[in-house]
Amino acid sequence: MTKVTMTINGKSVAGDVEGNTLLASFLRDDLHLTGTHIGCDTSQCGACVVHVDGRAVKSCTMFATEANGAEVATIEGQAAADGTLNVIQQAFQDHHGLQCGFCTPGMVMSTAALLKDNPKPTVTEVRTYLEGNICRCTGYHNIVKAIMAASGQDVSAIAAE
Amino acid sequence: MYAFDIECPTTIAEAAQALGGENQALSGGQTLIPTLKARLASPEKLVSLTAIAEMKGISSAGGVLSIGGATCHADVAADGSYKALSELAAHIGDPAVRNRGTIGGSVANNDPAACYPAAALASGATIVTNTREIAADDFFLGMFETALEEGEIVTAVKFPIPEKANYQKFVQPASRFALVGVFVAKTTDGVRVAVTGASNEGVHRWTAAEEALNASFAVSALDDLTVSADNLIADLHGSPEYRAHLIKVMTGRAVSAAS
Numbered sequence: 001m002t003k004v005t006m007t008i009n010g011k012s013v014a015g016d017v018e019g020n021t022l023l024a025s026f027l028r029d030d031l032h033l034t035g036t037h038i039g040c041d042t043s044q045c046g047a048c049v050v051h052v053d054g055r056a057v058k059s060c061t062m063f064a065t066e067a068n069g070a071e072v073a074t075i076e077g078q079a080a081a082d083g084t085l086n087v088i089q090q091a092f093q094d095h096h097g098l099q100c101g102f103c104t105p106g107m108v109m110s111t112a113a114l115l116k117d118n119p120k121p122t123v124t125e126v127r128t129y130l131e132g133n134i135c136r137c138t139g140y141h142n143i144v145k146a147i148m149a150a151s152g153q154d155v156s157a158i159a160a161e
Numbered sequence: 162m163y164a165f166d167i168e169c170p171t172t173i174a175e176a177a178q179a180l181g182g183e184n185q186a187l188s189g190g191q192t193l194i195p196t197l198k199a200r201l202a203s204p205e206k207l208v209s210l211t212a213i214a215e216m217k218g219i220s221s222a223g224g225v226l227s228i229g230g231a232t233c234h235a236d237v238a239a240d241g242s243y244k245a246l247s248e249l250a251a252h253i254g255d256p257a258v259r260n261r262g263t264i265g266g267s268v269a270n271n272d273p274a275a276c277y278p279a280a281a282l283a284s285g286a287t288i289v290t291n292t293r294e295i296a297a298d299d300f301f302l303g304m305f306e307t308a309l310e311e312g313e314i315v316t317a318v319k320f321p322i323p324e325k326a327n328y329q330k331f332v333q334p335a336s337r338f339a340l341v342g343v344f345v346a347k348t349t350d351g352v353r354v355a356v357t358g359a360s361n362e363g364v365h366r367w368t369a370a371e372e373a374l375n376a377s378f379a380v381s382a383l384d385d386l387t388v389s390a391d392n393l394i395a396d397l398h399g400s401p402e403y404r405a406h407l408i409k410v411m412t413g414r415a416v417s418a419a420s
Contacts, residue, residue, distance in 0.1 A: 132255025
């Protein structure tokens with residue numbers, strides 16, 4: 001076992017992990033932050049996307065030890081402390097950007113990373129950026145619409161498609 | 162996964178000391194971790210290279226771009242000083258993969274459909290390790306085979322920036338690896354054409370196209386050439402004949418787009 005410490009959603013945490021403990025498993029099993037989902041466990045689906053030192057990564061494809069000392073942001077840190085959804089989460093709700101909701105934590109975290117670098121993406125840029133996030137319900141149309149709305153852009157044309 | 166220990170050294174010297182025996186270097190892990198999950202590898206210990214600051218970063222001097230082995234694809238994509246290389250990096254995998262996967266890991270693994278080996282071979286890059294420098298022509302030895310010794314670490318890759326270059330990837334849409342990818346570089350010493358994704362021997366040069374393009378750097382220079390399907394990859398995504406056809410098509414597109 002190795003001792004790791006990291007800052008998760010602004011809070012310092014510590015734990016003992018095995019060499020082969022994935023960051024996703026540390027978050028879910030040890031810290032009970034089960035908002036980060038493991039969909040495929042083969043680096044394909046993106047449901048486990050979190051931010052490590054400000055960058056979107058697949059937490060099922062990184063070891064917890066490698067995040068030692070890092071700043072980690074997960075879906076649990078997206079809403080305000082009183083439960084008020086952030087602008088991305090609210091847009092997903094308003095535009096029905098989720099059906100079963102399983103992929104949504106990864107979608108929201110990828111969107112947050114996209115909008116940080118590119119505050120007003122085009123529809124094509126959104127679809128390209130989300131190449132690594134799979135929605136098994138195939139609800140992509142409304143996901144893209146929600147992201148366009150979250151970035152403050154007019155979505156009436158998308159609604160008419 | 163089988164059980165193993167993991168070590169995170171902060172210098173190349175420490176990492177080199179930790180490697181050897183059944184210990185395995187771990188870079189970005191975007192290939193190795195899925196391999197470990199599938200129990201296709203059982204190292205006693207992983208030696209992570211991602212905490213080694215001296216292996217990260219990009220610098221340019223005298224027309225040569227030097228990229229640390231632990232530099233992730235997203236950083237190469239953002240650099241822009243070797244345009245064709247940055248464009249290649251920007252289309253590897255997906256954004257989250259590009260934030261972890263590294264150039265050192267890619268060339269060390271030498272996946273027969275990976276993008277970076279084509280760039281390194283076409284550019285006439287030099288692979289720098291903790292013990293020596295290896296020309297790309299001598300480095301890539303076949304599918305998943307390189308000139309690396311046990312425990313040797315790719316600490317950097319040095320690219321002489323060519324006059325013109327371009328990479329064209331025909332994407333296998335499920336994996337986003339190259340079904341066929343062709344990197345064309347026009348250097349002061351002549352044209353170099355490297356093909357990935359196509360051959361059972363891994364990345365390789367298409368010398369007939371190089372000769373034709375040295376005579377005339379134009380798509381029409383390729384008109385009379387044909388690519389043999391011998392020893393090209395056959396899988397459910399494409400036959401050897403299909404890949405042979407794609408090599409010529411993608412080479413033409415790369416010549417046309419080279420800048």
